[in-house]
Amino acid sequence: MxxxxxxxxxxxxxxxxxxxxxxxxxxxxxxxxxxxxxxxxxxDGIVRGYRAEVDLAALGRGMELLSDIRLREGTDRTAFETRLHDVPQVVAAMRLTGDYDYQLRVACADAREFETVVDRLKADLGVREARSRLLLHEVPLGPDRLLSP
Known part of the structure; x- marks a missing residue:
């Protein structure tokens, strides 16, 4: 390149x-x-696709949170990842090293909807613990920074 x-x-x-x-x-x-x-x-696999950038607030999902997730012992990770597709409020998921298994980016209308999401994750997807933080704003650094020689 x-x-x-x-x-x-x-x-x-x-x-x-x-x-x-x-x-x-x-x-x-x-x-x-x-x-x-x-x-x-x-x-060469460098360009993998093209995406639209969507304003979640304009869609009524302006409350964004980052949730560190710890799964219950024995929870099948592949099944967890597959079932995340059934939770529309989860807009991104990253598997991690360290104390937590995943970090989820969640977009909700309000705290009540987020509470429902957490309850569902715990009851249906094998989540033992969720530590969440409200995302105030994102600093747009962008992956183009990696292209500098």
Missing amino acids: DRIDRQILTILLADGRATYQDLGRRVRLSANTVADRVRRLRA
């Missing part, structure tokens, strides 16, 4: 809908050359 590939990735991270012509104009290459580079980045 060279400097131009890094420039293309930086642009795509900011605007995943940028056209090949727009990318080419910004990195001073033809649209066809840029298309070839993007196809190679996808084939």
Whole structure:
């Protein structure tokens, strides 16, 4: 991966809908050359997909929390991860090392909905303990920082 590939990735991270012509104009290459580079980045597994960024507050889910989760002894991790898909308020899950097994990012309308989510995690998904914190705001650092040489 060279400097131009890094420039293309930086642009795509900011605007995943940028056209090949727009990318080419910004990195001073033809649209066809840029298309070839993007196809190679996808084939190499560097670009895995494109996502929409959604304002959760606009969807009525403005209360975001980070919950450190400890599973009950004997809980099947694969089953836990599969069942998380059935809890729409959980918008991200990361398996961890250390004192807790997972960190969940949860988006709810209010505290009552969050309480319902925690109760469900404990009753149905094998959660023993949940330590949660309210997310005040996210500092937008972005993965493009990793592209600097």
